[in-house]
Amino acid sequence: MESTARDESRFLKACRMEPVDCTPVWFMRQAGRYLPEYRELRKSHTLLDLCRNPDLAAEVTLQPIRRFDLDAAIIFADILLPLEGMGVAFEFAKGEGPVIHRPLRSPGDVKTLRLMEPAEELSFVLDAIRVVRRELSSSIALIGFAGAPFTLASYMIEGGRSRAFQEAKLFMYSEPGAWHELMVKLATITVAYLAAQIEAGAQAVQLFDSWVGCLGPEDYEQYVLPYSQSIFERLDRYEVPLIHFGTGTATLLDLMKKAGGTVIGLDFRVRLGEAWQNLGRDVAIQGNLDPIAMLGPQDLLRGKVLDVLSEAASQRGHIFNLGHGILPQTPIENVSAVVNWVHQESRRVDDVQDEL
């Protein structure tokens, strides 16, 4: 049993809802600014430099794997990478996140968007995936990812991050034809991009619909679901786990499951057990510790980790993660502690259950 666990990733097993020796754990943005070795690299390279150099991207991807007993690596990249090839220039302004210089504002702007070819134009991501796979032990899975059409569209229309997503929603409401065209283009590119990542060696892929929680269920169903659904349907043939993630999605979870994904990613606003109960036990669950708890004192943090494990109640198909990306201020020792607690305590919960 132990040797099987070492041979094949317990992350992939949990995605497929197979029995595991303990709960697998990884963290969104685990390759990032909370790591001194990452900050060191960023002194001489921009974020986009790192993404575009396969060796550096692979190095950054592997940094957290060397430090912590994580069950999966996620390729270092950014969800906005496809935008440049579509004709939407952007940069990362210091401390402000992405800035898109000429946001989409009219149906005409959508018409001019190029259907870029990820396999060629983002070949550096695929090369980085190949490098990482060579370095990674078979017990640690490599996850690829892409932004979902709604979340990409929200950046393209807002011009950056937003609180209320007023421009994106107004575009969606006012220009339904152009919205459809935009979402179809983004879905087409996203399918090609994720398929290429799988072919390059990604063993699972996550669709980040990070900002879709700004919509109510009716809007999600009408303006988002068909496009996300078409992505999952077209990736189905690869038979790799497909993770569907968003934040603030408490009222959208059933529709997100309908759209697709073999694993649903939860944020910290929902009780994991209740959400899983409502979604049905035929889907795996990833989540859902509040990333801000990772900055708190360890006794509080440990309590919150145990709460998540207890909500998951040792059901098959739980992957421990945060409710959103790890924060730059997160202390290294807390990351290490959480990984160990998840492994140890989920093993113990199982033991207790076996005894009962």
Place this chain on the structure above:
Amino acid sequence: MESTARDESRFLKACRMEPVDCTPVWFMRQAGRYLPEYRELRKSHTLLDLCRNPDLAAEVTLQPIRRFDLDAAIIFADILLPLEGMGVAFEFAKGEGPVIHRPLRSPGDVKTLRLMEPAEELSFVLDAIRVVRRELSSSIALIGFAGAPFTLASYMIEGGRSRAFQEAKLFMYSEPGAWHELMVKLATITVAYLAAQIEAGAQAVQLFDSWVGCLGPEDYEQYVLPYSQSIFERLDRYEVPLIHFGTGTATLLDLMKKAGGTVIGLDFRVRLGEAWQNLGRDVAIQGNLDPIAMLGPQDLLRGKVLDVLSEAASQRGHIFNLGHGILPQTPIENVSAVVNWVHQESRRVDDVQDEL
């Protein structure tokens, strides 16, 4: 029946779940920047000037009442007004919202906070309430309001608006004793403030816990519920409707109801009918049109208004409102149209039901 409706506010009746001739409607921030007459006043007065001058505050409160067939007025004020008396200086920076110059960061900072006396130090709000009540016809109710302890604390600790409320949550997690002291102080002031508003003539009061949706249910229950509950319990004796509002609260609604309020305010992320079903029919519901829909084309807007009415299904105790404050860019004609649609269409739904 018609004359009763004219004599007593259908808003107050709906709050008490009594029969009404049609669904009452008002909008959060209905006195505000989308009105040219408000912008005109703001040319020569700051927001705080307007709040502190009872005649001007009353004038601004009445501006939307003169334009639209609204069922309630809400006194013009700001949830941060109590902060100054507590020793927390703030200003409204242009386009950035409130800025608190020295945010709370330590238990020592909490100790120095004064238990200010709203009846004296915010007497201008109470005077404005008295002026408005004299001007307002008996069919239009006047609503008072205050910020809830969590939302006020989040501003005081973050120093302004926030996306993730990292500092506020971290304070809550790391300094539970100081957090308790802060919440008790804020609850004490809030009770006194709302009681004074009711005594001055406010016929209902709304507790704005606008940002509480950044918390998961466990955190809400532990760090927020006891303090909000103590406010509602102590206001109970006034026997006026108490509205409990927040945004992003889909997973908190049952706990918010437990904390208190005779009316629960919903944001647009939840299906009104489903939320009401889950909460039980013993509580009135306020909401829940997306304020961004108010900027959209009228055919879309009308569809969304009808959706909300249809979700409410002519149940007693529905007050039509937005899911959050009206946006500055909202066209006047859309506000007018929504008010009329709500009144006309809810009357028609009733007629149809009578025929069945």
